[in-house]
Amino acid sequence: MQFVRPLPSYLVTRYHGWKATAYADNSAWYRRLAVEGQRPRAMVISCCDSRVHVTSIFGADQGEFFIHRNIANLVPPYEPDGNQHGTSAAVEYAVTALHVSHLIVLGHSSCGGVQGCLDMCNGKAPALEEKTSFVGRWMDILRPGFDRVQAREVDEAGAARALEKEAVLVSLDNLMTFPFVKSAVESGALSLHGLWTDIAEGSLEQFDPARGVYAAV
Amino acid sequence: MQFVRPLPSYLVTRYHGWKATAYADNSAWYRRLAVEGQRPRAMVISCCDSRVHVTSIFGADQGEFFIHRNIANLVPPYEPDGNQHGTSAAVEYAVTALHVSHLIVLGHSSCGGVQGCLDMCNGKAPALEEKTSFVGRWMDILRPGFDRVQAREVDEAGAARALEKEAVLVSLDNLMTFPFVKSAVESGALSLHGLWTDIAEGSLEQFDPARGVYAAV
Amino acid sequence: MQFVRPLPSYLVTRYHGWKATAYADNSAWYRRLAVEGQRPRAMVISCCDSRVHVTSIFGADQGEFFIHRNIANLVPPYEPDGNQHGTSAAVEYAVTALHVSHLIVLGHSSCGGVQGCLDMCNGKAPALEEKTSFVGRWMDILRPGFDRVQAREVDEAGAARALEKEAVLVSLDNLMTFPFVKSAVESGALSLHGLWTDIAEGSLEQFDPARGVYAAV
Amino acid sequence: MQFVRPLPSYLVTRYHGWKATAYADNSAWYRRLAVEGQRPRAMVISCCDSRVHVTSIFGADQGEFFIHRNIANLVPPYEPDGNQHGTSAAVEYAVTALHVSHLIVLGHSSCGGVQGCLDMCNGKAPALEEKTSFVGRWMDILRPGFDRVQAREVDEAGAARALEKEAVLVSLDNLMTFPFVKSAVESGALSLHGLWTDIAEGSLEQFDPARGVYAAV
Numbered sequence: 001m002q003f004v005r006p007l008p009s010y011l012v013t014r015y016h017g018w019k020a021t022a023y024a025d026n027s028a029w030y031r032r033l034a035v036e037g038q039r040p041r042a043m044v045i046s047c048c049d050s051r052v053h054v055t056s057i058f059g060a061d062q063g064e065f066f067i068h069r070n071i072a073n074l075v076p077p078y079e080p081d082g083n084q085h086g087t088s089a090a091v092e093y094a095v096t097a098l099h100v101s102h103l104i105v106l107g108h109s110s111c112g113g114v115q116g117c118l119d120m121c122n123g124k125a126p127a128l129e130e131k132t133s134f135v136g137r138w139m140d141i142l143r144p145g146f147d148r149v150q151a152r153e154v155d156e157a158g159a160a161r162a163l164e165k166e167a168v169l170v171s172l173d174n175l176m177t178f179p180f181v182k183s184a185v186e187s188g189a190l191s192l193h194g195l196w197t198d199i200a201e202g203s204l205e206q207f208d209p210a211r212g213v214y215a216a217v
Numbered sequence: 218m219q220f221v222r223p224l225p226s227y228l229v230t231r232y233h234g235w236k237a238t239a240y241a242d243n244s245a246w247y248r249r250l251a252v253e254g255q256r257p258r259a260m261v262i263s264c265c266d267s268r269v270h271v272t273s274i275f276g277a278d279q280g281e282f283f284i285h286r287n288i289a290n291l292v293p294p295y296e297p298d299g300n301q302h303g304t305s306a307a308v309e310y311a312v313t314a315l316h317v318s319h320l321i322v323l324g325h326s327s328c329g330g331v332q333g334c335l336d337m338c339n340g341k342a343p344a345l346e347e348k349t350s351f352v353g354r355w356m357d358i359l360r361p362g363f364d365r366v367q368a369r370e371v372d373e374a375g376a377a378r379a380l381e382k383e384a385v386l387v388s389l390d391n392l393m394t395f396p397f398v399k400s401a402v403e404s405g406a407l408s409l410h411g412l413w414t415d416i417a418e419g420s421l422e423q424f425d426p427a428r429g430v431y432a433a434v
Numbered sequence: 435m436q437f438v439r440p441l442p443s444y445l446v447t448r449y450h451g452w453k454a455t456a457y458a459d460n461s462a463w464y465r466r467l468a469v470e471g472q473r474p475r476a477m478v479i480s481c482c483d484s485r486v487h488v489t490s491i492f493g494a495d496q497g498e499f500f501i502h503r504n505i506a507n508l509v510p511p512y513e514p515d516g517n518q519h520g521t522s523a524a525v526e527y528a529v530t531a532l533h534v535s536h537l538i539v540l541g542h543s544s545c546g547g548v549q550g551c552l553d554m555c556n557g558k559a560p561a562l563e564e565k566t567s568f569v570g571r572w573m574d575i576l577r578p579g580f581d582r583v584q585a586r587e588v589d590e591a592g593a594a595r596a597l598e599k600e601a602v603l604v605s606l607d608n609l610m611t612f613p614f615v616k617s618a619v620e621s622g623a624l625s626l627h628g629l630w631t632d633i634a635e636g637s638l639e640q641f642d643p644a645r646g647v648y649a650a651v
Numbered sequence: 652m653q654f655v656r657p658l659p660s661y662l663v664t665r666y667h668g669w670k671a672t673a674y675a676d677n678s679a680w681y682r683r684l685a686v687e688g689q690r691p692r693a694m695v696i697s698c699c700d701s702r703v704h705v706t707s708i709f710g711a712d713q714g715e716f717f718i719h720r721n722i723a724n725l726v727p728p729y730e731p732d733g734n735q736h737g738t739s740a741a742v743e744y745a746v747t748a749l750h751v752s753h754l755i756v757l758g759h760s761s762c763g764g765v766q767g768c769l770d771m772c773n774g775k776a777p778a779l780e781e782k783t784s785f786v787g788r789w790m791d792i793l794r795p796g797f798d799r800v801q802a803r804e805v806d807e808a809g810a811a812r813a814l815e816k817e818a819v820l821v822s823l824d825n826l827m828t829f830p831f832v833k834s835a836v837e838s839g840a841l842s843l844h845g846l847w848t849d850i851a852e853g854s855l856e857q858f859d860p861a862r863g864v865y866a867a868v
Contacts, residue, residue: 001426004389005408008259008319012434014276015421022273023419026442028752028842029692033268034327034417039690040267041680041714048307050257050283051250055270056239059231059451059710061444063692066267069286070303071310080349086287086303089355090265093288097329097352101679102225110251112314132297135314138306172221191222191679199279200251202240204232209218217229225677227712234451234710237458435860438823439842442753446868448710449855456707457853467702468761468851474701476662482741484691484717485684487706490673493665496850500701503720504737505744514783520721520737523789524699527722531763531786536659544685546748566731569748572740606655625656634685636674638666643652651663 026062033063040066042102043094045087045171047073051199052108066094072113073105074141075171078178088178095190096180103175107168107196113139114164118156121146145170165214168194169207243279250280257283259319260311262304262388264290268416269325283311289330290322291358292388295395305395312407313397320392324385324413330356331381335373338363362387382431385411386424460496467497474500476536477528479521479605481507485633486542500528506547507539508575509605512612522612529624530614537609541602541630547573548598552590555580579604599648602628603641677713684714691717693753694745696738696822698724702850703759717745723764724756725792726822729829739829746841747831754826758819758847764790765815769807772797796821816865819845820858 023030043066046054054060054067068090075087094100117139119125128136145166149159172194175181184190194207196214205214240247260283263271271277271284285307292304311317334356336342345353362383366376389411392398401407411424413431422431457464477500480488488494488501502524509521528534551573553559562570579600583593606628609615618624628641630648639648674681694717697705705711705718719741726738745751768790770776779787796817800810823845826832835841845858847865856865 001386001389001424001429003393003402003409004411004424004426006425007321007410007412007423007434011259011275015274015434018274018276019419019421022443025440025842026444026752027419028840029442030268030419031417031840032750032752034415036690037327037329038267039687043265048260048283048285048311050255050280051247053272053279055272056447057232057235058228059235059444059448061442062270062273063267066265067286068265069284071306074303076301076303080351082348082354083300084293084302084354084358085351086291086293086355089288089351090286092351093329094265099683101677101683104224110254112254112310131299134297134302134306134309137299137301138303141301169218172218176220185220189679189682191676192220193224194221195224198251200248202236202244202247204236206224207218207221208223209221212218217224217232223676225680225712226673227677227710230456230707231448231451231710233455234448237454238450239447241454435820435823435858435863437827437836437843438845438858438860440859441755441844441846441857441868445709449708449868452708452710453853453855461853464702464853465851468849471761471763472701476659477699482694482717482719482744484689484715485681485713487713489704489706490713491666491669492662493669496704497701500699501720502699503718503741505740508737510735510737514785516782516788517734518727518788518792519735519785520725520727520789523722523785526785527763528699538658544688546688546744565733568731568736568740568743571733572735572737575735603652606652610654619654626654627658628655629658632685634682636670636678636681638670640658641652641655642657643655646652651658651666 030062038063038066038098040064040098040100042066042104043068043091043100044104044106045073045075046106047071047108047111047113049108049111052106052197054106057197057204066098066100071135071138072111072117072142072167073107073171074138074167075105075174076141077174091175091178092180095184099189101189102191102193103181104193104195105168105171107164109161109164109198109200111164111167114142114167115160117142117146118160118163142167142170165196168196247279255280255283255315257281257315257317259283259321260285260308260317261321261323262290262292263323264288264325264328264330266325266328269323269414271323274414274421283315283317288352288355289328289334289359289384290324290388291355291384292322292391293358294391308392308395309397312401316406318406319408319410320398321410321412322385322388324381326378326381326415326417328381331359331384332377334359334363335377335380359384359387382413385413464496472497472500472532474498474532474534476500476538477502477525477534478538478540479507479509480540481505481542481545481547483542483545486540486631488540491631491638500532500534505569505572506545506551506576506601507541507605508572508601509539509608510575511608525609525612526614529618533623535623536625536627537615538627538629539602539605541598543595543598543632543634545598548576548601549594551576551580552594552597576601576604599630602630681713689714689717689749691715691749691751693717693755694719694742694751695755695757696724696726697757698722698759698762698764700759700762703757703848705757708848708855717749717751722786722789723762723768723793723818724758724822725789725818726756726825727792728825742826742829743831746835750840752840753842753844754832755844755846756819756822758815760812760815760849760851762815762818765793765818766811768793768797769811769814793818793821816847819847
């Protein structure tokens with residue numbers, strides 16, 4: 001483990017500032033959260049992208065959101081094959097152990113993962129088609145979304161944005177293939193929500209199933 | 218998609234508040250981040266747990282951290298078998314596409330996933346041993362850590378804490394099995410860091426490879 | 435006063451969001467309310483319970499409801515003994531100074547105070563019978579209700595729900611012992627209303643004196 | 652009970668609107684709150700005044716705040732005399748049964764109760780000095796605050812505002828006379844906060860014990 005290095009000093013400095021201020025002001029709550037356990041109201045599945053702030057956009061503090069972040073906020077279909085499925089494990093824990101009431105999939109603009117999928121499906125990214133490309137294989141989850149977008153979009157910018165929004169719908173569809181998600185939704189114990197945010201404009205849209213489109217919240 | 222529901226109104230209200238304040242105050246930066254793309258200095262791998270605030274503890278704002286969150290902040294070993302590996306995809310993207318300078322694995326106290334692993338390895342959680350348990354199969358990644366902890370710990374509370382810290386080391390070890398991580402570390406382009414935070418006390422420890430122990434930062 | 439701490443930052447953040455949105459959109463009305471004084475149409479007496487939202491359930495905005503919240507939405511009998519009676523003071527101010535037109539007592543399901551009263555009256559909560567128990571002495575107000583419920587209910591779940599509804603009636607009865615309430619009611623200047631809401635189902639029932647039962651509104 | 656009247660139709664109408672919208676969008680959470688019980692992070696003690704919106708100002712939804720509202724947001728001193736003390740009962744329940752982490756006293760501008768206390772202490776409101784005046788006897792709690800304000804204020808508008816802010820401090824001081832509050836504060840399980848809001852301006856100030864003054868949050 002000789003390759004492990006000390007934390008950069010700028011993070012050490014900021015951590016001590018947090019400890020002396022935000023932690024000190026909230027220590028009673030943080031201690032209670034530790035003793036009583038977490039009881040998050042919602043799970044949020046969002047992208048790893050550094051520009052997506054999942055908590056601040058909703059004024060959420062510690063204890064509110066159970067958060068899974070992966071490339072392009074994707075959920076694969078239910079596949080209980082005994083292999084390792086990190087996203088499925090997170091969903092399983094949130095729904096069956098924590099009993100979250102809301103499951104929110106949050107997509108975003110300028111998503112590098114979605115752009116990679118678009119390039120790959122258009123034959124412009126052979127490296128992503130390699131068996132050894134983890135990003136490529138992960139983005140395979142979004143291929144059904146690409147087919148739907150290709151059928152209706154013309155220019156490339158429009159296609160990228162459409163595919164970002166489609167990624168949220170693919171994930172929502174896949175979530176419903178998990179028996180414990182489906183039964184929780186059907187019993188009224190869980191509600192699913194599809195969002196997309198524009199990083200530049202700070203706007204937020206949600207999918208409206210009645211009209212089949214996204215609309216500003 | 219008729220199962221998709223509107224966003225709860227308390228989140229809508231809070232979003233509009235964020236838009237009018239934090240977004241308005243930072244729109245110049247957010248627009249630039251959208252146009253120029255993200256350029257995060259570090260990737261953080263942490264747990265989905267709602268009590269772990271990855272950004273606030275380090276005073277980090279949008280654009281700073283590329284964040285992957287999964288159950289128990291685990292990284293599986295390198296396995297380019299053509300299957301979907303969400304964590305490996307996130308690491309690959311951060312290291313080979315974004316060229317992050319730091320890769321931080323952040324563990325925490327009272328981790329439900331680690332406790333589940335402990336119970337499973339001690340034969341107390343047969344449900345987690347089922348092939349269909351996503352959480353159980355995901356926690357298999359930590360089995361090597363359990364063997365090491367079992368060899369030296371006595372009581373159960375001590376074992377849980379030791380295994381939480383071991384989970385970080387298992388992930389760091391596995392990270393080095395990825396050729397692109399190893400070569401970036403060896404060339405000096407990337408440094409790895411192992412942290413563990415106590416939710417109740419707000420304390421933060423880092424692994425010190427010279428002494429083989431965790432110490433307060 | 436060194437024990438006073440700064441407001442937790444998540445509330446500071448959310449407050450600034452409110453200031454920039456809801457306040458900004460309504461400042462003309464809020465300024466007028468400040469200059470002209472409040473003129474609420476109704477007083478609502480409800481429980482402190484965090485799950486009872488008195489305003490949202492009725493779409494009420496600032497200026498509409500004069501709200502008193504205490505444990506189990508109780509009103510004690512008229513007792514002008516020179517001691518401090520916070521609930522009586524609130525009722526007196528609402529009726530004689532503000533001349534509200536409606537006085538609504540709102541009970542609710544899963545009420546911890548009512549459950550405590552039930553346990554105490556059944557001899558299962560000796561701590562609540564102590565002279566020093568503020569909750570116990572406060573719940574003494576509901577003892578007449580317990581006697582009526584006990585005379586007709588069989589199982590414990592039924593008794594709790596019946597006593598929650600009885601608490602509203604005890605309060606309404608006690609309100610009529612206040613001379614200024616009684617005369618306002620008799621002159622037609624004030625009407626009294628008894629409600630009970632189920633937190634889980636979001637249902638709302640009101641007491642119908644003609645039939646002597648609660649019925650869905 | 653023939654004096655009980657049906658709920659005014661405008662409230663019936665609004666309730667049905669809430670049920671079909673906000674309730675429907677949040678029913679999973681509300682059901683969970685009912686089954687699992689409330690776990691509010693904070694207790695707020697505020698005035699009954701219809702112009703003070705305790706939840707909206709902080710973007711708080713059902714389950715977040717345990718709320719006690721009385722005339723002038725007052726807490727009497729600890730007095731375990733076996734009489735009914737509704738405010739003390741609410742504080743006792745919040746601290747010893749719910750273990751809230753924060754206890755916030757929220758004062759406000761144009762407070763009618765505080766103005767009444769000022770008039771009474773200045774000899775201008777003989778009716779409030781009657782033994783039978785519930786409001787007068789309740790405002791006696793604030794008399795120590797009046798003495799301190801009188802020693803330093805000159806004009807009447809200044810005196811009213813100063814007494815509103817003093818009411819928060821009197822309540823905070825009295826809270827510390829409750830053994831269970833004091834021990835929770837001293838053990839770090841509970842933190843106390845003093846706020847004052849201007850209804851017209853939507854501003855919010857908090858008491859800073861280090862400087863002994865209120866400052867904008």
